[in-house]
Amino acid sequence: MNRSRYIPFERNRYFYGKLLTVRDFMSEQTYFSDKRRLTNRLLFGSGVIAGLQVVAVDDKSISIETGAALDQMGREIIVPSPLTVKLSNVDGFMNNDYAKNVYLCLEYNEKGKEPVHTVAGALGGSEDVSEHNRILESYRLFVREHPPAPAMQEYDYLIEDTSIWYDDGQVRVLQSVPRYIEPGQSFELKLSIEKTLQTPHISFEYELELLHAESVEEDEKLIFSEPTDGGATSYTKRIRLRALPLAAGESKQNASIAAKAGTARLVIGDKLIYELSHIKQTVEVSEEPAQERILDTFYSRSLDRAIETPVEPCLYLAKINLLQMGASYVIDSVESLPFNDYVINPTMLYKLLSATEKEDMSRKIDAKNTEVKEPVLVPVSPFPDIKQEFRSLLDHEAPLTPEQQVTAGITEISIVPQQPKKWYQRRQKNFYSEEIEHGLGSDAAVFLTAGISDEQESSDIPVPEMWKRSNAIYSGAQDVFAGSEFTSNYPNISIGFIQYSKKGTFRIGIRVNQKTERIRIRIRWWAVKALGDSAAGQHALDELETGVNSAASTIA
Incomplete structure (x- = not known):
């Protein structure tokens, strides 16, 4: 396959008595290899098929895992065994400036193998002539200091x-x-x-x-x-x-x-x-x-x-962040496949799409069942509800709809600390939201709670599934999930509230307890209106509930 333009495929035609030369055998190989590479290029694109992860071994060396890839010309690149190499020994590494980011690249490379003596080439010459008996389809690693356009x-x-x-x-x-x-x-x-x-x-x-x-x-x-x-x-x-x-x-x-x-x-x-x-x-x-x-x-x-x-087709395997330490460099971190150059297996893609389709269908069915399903009342206890009896002694008011009893929302709080003006001033760790209206009316006893929102945003823009949020809300003590598959990538924060009962509003405050690269935190909040008329009535209900629970435990 030619780099710049399409060339019609041409294959040998065999017949009895045909004289076969080097040109014929080379055409035989080129026909099949170019057709395969064109298929790879048009149907699969370019990128890593499997493996080829890059990790830092020490401050100056990296290791490349075995793997397979396709370049931008459809050629297969195979790394058959793990390779550990000192970064300064890789082609293209320049010692002019160590405080930089460099990119480890992989390209297709052919090498001659098994040199042999050629009888035909030596005829009429005084010196022996040798040619390579094999061509090894290999690879070449090199470093570039600039990312692709x-x-x-x-x-x-x-x-x-x-x-x-x-x-x-x-x-x-x-x-x-x-x-x-x-x-x-x-x-x-x-x-x-x-x-x-x-x-x-x-x-x-x-x-x-x-x-x-x-x-x-x-x-x-x-x-x-x-x-x-x-x-x-x-x-x-x-x-x-x-x-x-x-x-x-x-x-x-x-x-x-x-x-x-x-x-x-x-x-x-x-x-x-x-x-x-x-x-x-x-x-x-x-x-x-x-x-x-x-x-x-x-x-x-x-x-x-x-x-x-491209003029020089290659794959960007890793982005390597370097730090300057005196007259040398130190590898600070390695990011594998920074531009997400992958070749997706068709079977894997089919299963991903099927799983996504089933999940979407399940959501639609659940939503439909929720809309048409009649509410079912399940008795929790054969005994009368004492709290309900107590409420009957209070002044009656029109029952609130569920929308009036509970409200929720999302707010974003910037956690970018202000620049200290004096050397002795501390960096800001506490951040606050604007005043938020909870929608449950003024002079109401309202219970507030909140958590970190990592929920997916509804958007019509098509993005890969791996880019979406986890669709989770994190609240309470997050250290219980430390070291597990459920650990979030959010910093440890504390959340507090100020409630302005007369105005029916509140304010959220957060304290960031550890360093983070984030510049804002999304907070999901809920406001629940008390069932009593006043704070005193709600307090009486809470006291009664405590007494009932204590009595129940004594009886048990």
Whole structure:
């Protein structure tokens, strides 16, 4: 298969008396290998099939696991045995600057094997001539100091538009928006900041200039500020936008996202960067579902576009974060397959889709049964409810609906500490929400509780299942799950409340008890209205319940 254009396949035609030469045997091999590689390229793409995980062995060495992969030309790359190598001995590793991120790459490589004497080649010559008797399909490891351009990521250009704000080898700022959305649909603008570990504090902001779109959030300003505790090499900032409805008579329109002139501001340490790209991204807004438009674009591409490959095709196996220690380097961390270059097995993909479909069907059935199912009252005890008898002595009021008795909601609290102005000031650990209205009325006795929300957000934007949240809520003492498969990646926090009974509002406060890379925490809260008229009545009910439980335990 040729790198730049499609070449029609040609195979040998055999007949009695045909003279077979080297050209014929080479054509025989090329016919089958090129056809197989074209199939790999068009049907499976490129990426890791199995294995090839990279880990740090010590401060200066890495180990690569055995595995198999396909490159961008459909060629199979096999690493038959584990390999441990010192990073400075890998091709392409430069000693000019140790405080950086480097990328370990893998490429297909052929080597001659078994040199033999050639009788035909030696005829008429004074010296012996040798040729390799075998060709070994092998691999080559090397280091690159720059990540691939966003446009070179396999099929990403079909799903999202990614542009580069700034890239100097130490810091890279990217911005991504989806290619296709529907009118009125909300979508995310994602800002990605990549940096080295020893790069100073980074902040970036600009004001949005939107056409045929609007911000879902209150402020049309994108602001990112690296947490003061730092310690990470990549951050993501997301804001939600919404596409405006189509004008009358129009079938589609392009929503535009850009920065207002003179508002973009990137600060690295004490340095203000002015040399920023002028980014203007467009999102196609149409009534046709985004999935259908992505497939249409995929299948309408030309064959030349489908088999297009980089000049030097390779796979990015790992991102290696380096720290400068004196006149040398230290490997701080290794991130395997930073760009998620995988080849998905069709059988595995089928089972994943089947499992997802069954789960969705189960949810629909449960929802349907919940809607039509009549409530069933199960008697808990043959004895009368003493608390109900006590309530009959209190003043009666109109019964509340379930919606009036319990309310819930989600709020986000920023946990970015303020920069200390004096050296003796401590970093901020306590953070507070805005005043929240619980909706249960004023002068009401309300019980409040809350937990960390990692719930999935309803979105029409198609994203892989592995990118979604765990759809869980974490509350109570989380150390009971430490070391188990249920451990969350959230920091240990304490949650408190202030209730303003006269106004029917409350405020949530959290204390962050450990370092974290997160810049905000999503809190799910619940408010439950007391069943009594007043706090005194509720207190009496609680006292009565305690007495009943004590008596029951005595009888037992």
